[in-house]
Amino acid sequence: MSWLTRVRERLPFISKRETPDNLWVKCPRCTEMIFAKEYEANLSVCPKCEHHGRIGADARLEQLLDEGFELLPAPTVTEDPLKFRDSKRYTDRLKAARASNPHHDAFTAAYGTMDGRAAVVGVQDFTFMGGSMGMAVGDAFIAAAQRALDEKCGFVCVTAAGGARMQEGILSLMQMPRATVMTRRLRDAGLPYIVVLADPTTGGVTASYAMLGDVHVAEPGALIGFAGQRVIQETIREQLPEGFQRAEYLHKHGMVDMVVDRHDLKATLARLLDYLTPAKAA
Known part of the structure; x- marks a missing residue:
């Protein structure tokens, strides 16, 4: 016990200063x-x-878009279509996730400008049930891509997910081909689809729209893969190389186009949009 503590105990009229935990x-x-x-x-x-x-959807959107961007409305989907229950009911897990998150589900999109260049930006938030992909995420992705088609601008998708949401079974897996169709529609329209791979991007998200971009940008040190490293090692019975599934390793082996520091991300994406957006759509 320090002398200051002893003094405080003897002199109760000296108030103890509260220190925030954060x-x-x-x-x-x-x-x-x-x-x-x-x-x-x-x-x-x-x-x-x-x-x-790792950062949330609001912080990411504020970092990437200019002031005055418009949040796209959250889609309305059937909740708990399978009446799923494990150790908790799926509806209870959704309520708990929404109580600690400002958004309705794991995917949030906005329309605005990025250094003056029009763009739709969709962000997957890992803090919402591990960024898992369910029907709400699929519908939000499709709505964001459709807004990019309507506005004739690029679509930037920031991924961070543990994969498909098991509580929705095959309905969550159906979001993979649905999102794939929208990436093809963007390509057919000549509009850029750029993916930012944040930590972590895994599972069914990696197996679909996270790897279908015109350009793949990764943040330093981001974990990117389909199955986990331990599962792969046990399957092939070989020791995996150092840094396997990290952004730098994937960049070196051609799976990622560039690794960009977060401080340079907005300028890099704006430059890519400038290069890739057709002049008639600008």
Whole structure:
């Protein structure tokens, strides 16, 4: 017990100052304690080791789009079509996820400009049930792609997901071909579809719209793959190389076009939209 504590106990009229619990953020990679405001000002990137932390949909949209963007309405879908229950009812899991998230489901889209270039940006939020892909995510993706077609502008999709949402069974898997059809419609219209692979992008999302972009951009250190590393190792019975399924490894082996720091992401995407959007649609 310090002398200051003993003094406070003897002098009860000296009030104890309350310290908020969210003043500091611990970097998951280097374990450095970072002042929360400094971390947020640095776009949730560790100033010491440059680890790119996971961020929510609102923060991502604010980082990528100019001020004044328009949020697209959340689609209305049938909830709990299979009346699914594991250790909890699916409806209870949805309620818990929505209580801690400002959005209705894992995919949020907005229309606006990116350094003056018109674009639709869709963001998958890993904090909402692991960014899992269900009917609501599929409908939101389709609505975002359709808005890009209507506005004749590019569509940027930021992925972060653990895969399909098992509580919706085959209905969640059906979102893979539905999203694929929309990427083909964008291509047929000559409009760019750019994917930003954030940490983590796995499962059925990787097997569909996350790998169908005209350009694939990844954030540094992002985990990108279909099955988990342990599953692959046990299947092929071989030791996998260092950094397997990380953005830098995939870039080196041609699966990702570029790895871009979060501070440079908006400018890079705006430049790509400038290159790829047809002049008559600009």
